[in-house]
Amino acid sequence: MNLKKAIWITGASSGIGKALTLEFARNGEIVIATSRRVNLIENYKQEFGDNSLNIIPEEVNLADLNSIENFYNKYSGKYFFNTLINNAGISSFKNALDDSLEDIKKIIEVNLLGAIYSIKKVLPKMIEMNNGTIINILSVVTQKIFSGSSAYSAAKSGLLAYSNSLREEVRKNNIRVINVIPGATKTPIWDSKVLEKYSHRMMSPEDIAKLIYQIYSIKNNIVTEEIVIRPIEGDLN
Template sequence: MEEKINSVLITGASSGIGKALVEVFANNAYHVIGISRREKNLIDLKKSLGENEKYFDYLVADISERNQIEEICDNISSKYFVHCLINNAGISSFKSAIDDTIDEIEKIIKTNLFAPIYLIKKFLPEMILKKDGTIINILSVVNKKIFTNSSIYSASKTGLESFSKVLREEHRNDNIKIINVFPGATATEIWPSKALEKYSSKMMDSKSVANIIFQAFEQKGNLSVEELVIRPITGDL
């Protein structure tokens, strides 16, 4: 039987922090699988890696759809061992709780909470079997501070944080590292264009955030960065 390829799986890989994470891992010779809905962006990203494009494969999928998650997981598991899962994909509405529609609420919860849990449930058993694995959840400073117009986003991110904390305690003896990352304002496409125009100079850039996350991942020995809060020097917006 052909040995599986050790890989880093990154959701929301076509832009923002996800794209920057693909770049830093691939440029350090880690094999990366990127997932996104936007195929053109993934194709462009692969080309931009130059000689390191050999370290990057991608799958096009909408992870808010459970059937698509199951399909891509079966595809991945047949060939790759996901020794690092990075749950990065996330969406928000920037609306007050009263104005969020049920459809918007469901989409946010499915993308930000259900999908990461499904992916963890799929790939964790093999990590346990091999006594080797890292799960990195890209959360948000909304987990640390209350922001208006982000109720469902906050609920989804806080839910994933709580799930991961319990999971960490349940698998202390399985050599599984679970890193919860709480980035502050970062200049990515999740923000409305008007907000980027107004505040981008105060925001962090994705590459800098990705580099810090990569450093946390690379920590060796009997230690793990369990929580990583990253904010602009000037603080929250």
């Protein structure tokens, strides 16, 4: 069976995930866009015009392995996920003392385990096809110490380490593993008061999506393995 190529983008309901979905779909790629809030994807798809046919919204809870399994089983018979973009992320912005165990568990499940589960689903087919791209949207917390982000930092740093090790294992299979490390970006992950105060300094999701698509589009024998992106004025603290 000839499978259609598709890109799976997680956390596609808003922010960088939404911008990535629209950018890739605009460039003719079939995007299966997943989120717990699938209605938000369906809403912006309706406003996208002709290229909206390239977007397939689907509800997936990355903290639930069964949800990921059911999603993959539903689409893998028709599509080859030649690209996975792990974008979904949550944070509490609390000090370690104030983070509840429940909050920490959710942050680890979505930001780290959900990404690893998703990689584990698409990787065997990528190896079989000798082709694939895995793009992880990480954070500058993997490069610099910030207060109020201990669980988030642990999750994103864990995914960075996992991906760096994975890359060495799959080079021989023509699979690219790309870590994108953005600084402060104007997305709903921030509290409204922070956005009101600092949004003028933050990067736009659309600009980041365009840059990621350019990196993705390089098809010759080079790969951008890691890229750090910051606002010109630097980090917020």
